[in-house]
Amino acid sequence: MADSLDSDLFRRIQDRVAVVGIGHLPYAKDIGRPIGDTAVEAIQLALDDAGLEAEDVDGMSMLEMEATHEVSIARRLGVRQLTWWDKISYGGGASSATIMHAAAAIASGMATTVVCHRARNRGAKTSRPWSQERGVVRDDKALHTPWGLIRPVDVIGMWAHRHMHQYGTTREHLGNVAIAARKHANRNPDAMMRDRPLDMATYLAARVIGYPLHLFDCCLETDGALACVVTSVERARDLRQKPVLVHSVAQASGPNPVHLANYNNSPEMDTTAVWCAKLLWERSQLGPSDMDCAQIYDAFTPLVVMGLEDYGFCKRGEGGPFTEGGRIELGGALPVLTSGGGLSEAYVHGFNLLLEGVRQIRGTSTNQVPDCKATLVTGASGVATSAVVFRGE
């Protein structure tokens, strides 16, 4: 038995902490107000969903990148006092970790009810972090940025192209991911791409952004604000919604980490998801075959193909063929990105994947997997990452 399973803390987290509320503002290209405002609104929606008041909140967890301010949000919500808060780094690697950290805080008694949120205004072209790179670059960035390797599409493209070369993964395989996400988005009234169908011919004809990746391999750029409420299972049973249990959690940087251009962590040039998955399943009573659907972080389509392998749904190199025959669409063996994901619902550092995971366990998704008992939600696998398994009671 792994050491991590012996840990009293993990025993106290597993199925003992629950997500009890979710909420988000309408996704937009221009939401029209700062993230300090939208964060408050999204958290209030999640509290309303849970049937909780701001006075019940004593913890707060968020992403470190483009962060908002805890005490300002707390004051504007009407929180009595925060006793625990936390900002988690590495952008899309962090969303699932907000749940892990909240669960650890609750299980260890440092907080009773934690709100996790992501508010981000990235719809404007000028808001892209890579386009703001100038001047002297230091530390990890000096290992790749001086050669021009800074756009995420290129950083991830390195893994994608190697995967295509080594395993015969095709553009059509990547297209299957884009089309599955789009089909799900077309049935999700909240999705940015709800009215925009996508077929393989259109996918293949799109302009190149960073070869081998093309336009529809890339996620959207969205303004969004999302939140969820986490508390103990005992409290959850008195609340409005069916509790969604936090079953397993993990965070992993992988060995020899470099932020972004992490190409020396193993002979195979694995992504960080390999190490995160190992911890996640070691700590879990469930395995990949128990997942009724999966929300695999999708800033770019190849992350889903590689994620299917990294999280154990298929063997190394089989992620491409796994996408064939509708297997990852609703009605298939493993529906993936059932809200449309970052590719077609909204790109908000994967926080929308958490909300969709919760909906699937509640049974309220617009692409509901019948009798969904467990689902996986992962973070960005190109960077230090995180993942969570949700299950029903």
Place this chain on the structure above:
Amino acid sequence: MRFITEEHLHPEYPLPDVDDPIMAPFWNGARDGKLMQQRDRQTGAMHWPPKPLYWKDGNRLEWIQAKGTGIIHTYVVAHAPFLPALTHLLPHIMVVVELTEGPRIVGHMVDTKPEQMRFGLPVQVVFKRLTDRVTLPIWEPARS
């Protein structure tokens, strides 16, 4: 050893911090036309990114001049929109080179067309002077 010079350095070019104490031997070497890599003199293991000198086994670390050769492990070809400082290079071929010594390092190609690229292509280093202090190791197909 082939040197080229960036004639029109963009004022916003993302230059590396060549005074970083861990990376300085790499950048100083590049300025002198040497591709430097870090090695554990006891085990022979190569370290990239380099380990700090205050690493627990830091006294075993040494910098060696790599051959300046390798093969293309993977690559991408960037199209617009791109960093303003490098837009004149589009379509820009960025590479992960597996050095003959083992480590994989990021770089970009010079005088190479996308259709010349392939996995496993042997490459050799070229040094591109950006400023008096900054020289960037870049790559071209190896001349056999």
